[in-house]
Amino acid sequence: MAIKLITVSGPPSSGKTSVIIKMIESLPHLKDRCGVIKFDCLSALDEEQYTKNGIVAQTGLAGNLCPDHYFVSNIEACFVWAREKNFEVLVTESAGLCNRCAPHLKEVLAVCILDNLSGINTPLKTGPMVKMADVVVVTKSDLVSQAEREVFRFKIQQVNSKCKVLFINGITGQGADRLAKLVVNANDFETSENLKLRFSMPAALCSYCLGETRVGEDFQIGLNRKIKL
């Protein structure tokens, strides 16, 4: 059975979990046919929130690995899990931590969630998560002025002119049905083979990746770059 895969990303506390829950709730019966996998670094309390809302969820903790690398190396296993559970929709949620990567895969519906309160340059600063997304969801926009919403939308379209911009209220769920509609029309996949990242992950192969803690030239082995001041 084919599974619709949705990758959701966004800065911490932007409202990813709330939006996903409201999106799932806005479609009748989706709850029983959908699973969520939350990728995080150290701790994730979101699984509880999903369970509380009757949504099947699992957490993947990257620990001391880069969470985006961890995501790519585990997406196949997630796919197998979803298949075993007979899910029609699999949503992955990941917090973009260094803003350098994006978990978005080619052909897979890519959603990025941004917080309207987080400053006007957030779309520019958030990097490939926004640039490579098909849908950019803006949360908390009920708290700011119309002008700020318009400017925020404009800033998003500056870095990603093709994306759809949706304003969703994560508390009331207003607007979540639009996202649900896009999810229903998303591509589905028989297997996770042939999936490809939209954006390459960074080369991060220096001594600090391997656990070095001491500061100083002598301890820096591998790929390094020096700041130009």
Add this chain to the structure above:
Amino acid sequence: MEQKRTDQSIGILLDKFPMVSDFLASFNLKLEDDSLTFVEIVTGLPSSFFEDQATDAQQLLELFDEFMIGLNETQIVQSIESLEVLAGIDKSGKPEKCSIKLIPGEITCIVGPTGSGKSRLLADIEWLANKDTPTGRTVLINGDSPDDSRIAQMGGKLIAQITQNMNFVLDMSVIEFLRMHAQSHFMMNVDEVVEEVIKLANDLSGEPFQPETPVTFLSGGQSRALMIADVACIGQAPIVLIDEIENAGVNKKKSLDLLVKKDKIVLMATHDPLLILLADKRVVIKNGGMHKVIETNPVEREFYSELEQLDNKLQLTKDYFRYGNELKAIGEIY
């Protein structure tokens, strides 16, 4: 067909569209020679640049093209002659009793208790519902069901909202902020428009602020006044929704006059009888459905003047005590 934008030198583009500099900044591109075209700049980039940005020349050029097309599209002024919401079903699944038609320069109130479905009606309009929302309503623009390209162009940009719990959150002065907003709509006469907005806002709130005031420092009334003036003059949305601003500290009548004068379709969710009677008509929402449309009749208009006098008296009384007076005899205030 005008000359392809990307064939012009980056200096000229920057001049015409200051927003191009944001695009360059987002790719960390620093300009050394602004007489080059974007294509020439990209061709001259070292391979390490593409590694850092994890992109390639072709992709970058495509993105720039899209960006410029995007700029062009946002310039299209969105004007509509009429907007209709055709009846769907209410919360119990029964057919709605009526449809509504909205035209520019007209004020329509949405009345009904909290939770009756006012927001859903607005959401249906915002997303140009086409029997694809829980209410099964259809939205027509200029008498037609909008096609996909129209939806893509207008979707989410139809309604400007002003509500009681909105605040300015940006760390900018009023003048900087308005300039940025005007530029994002590619207005040509930015300074003129900004000046007009500040003047109007000061007129609406009656407590003037300086252009250099940070937007976050404005009082509730000043903020609301600025939002209304901004939506009227800079915002491109043809429909303006005002949600319960009765206590906002702005001159309601002047605010509505301004929006009407700017040919906006004004929708108001309110419980204030003064605002309800100022409107041309009101749609009553019951159990999630449009129940009936009432045109404000001559009796109501006459009653409005009476209400207005009452309101003025109340206002005078409020001011009387606010400014520290003591009432010694009835009739001292008005």
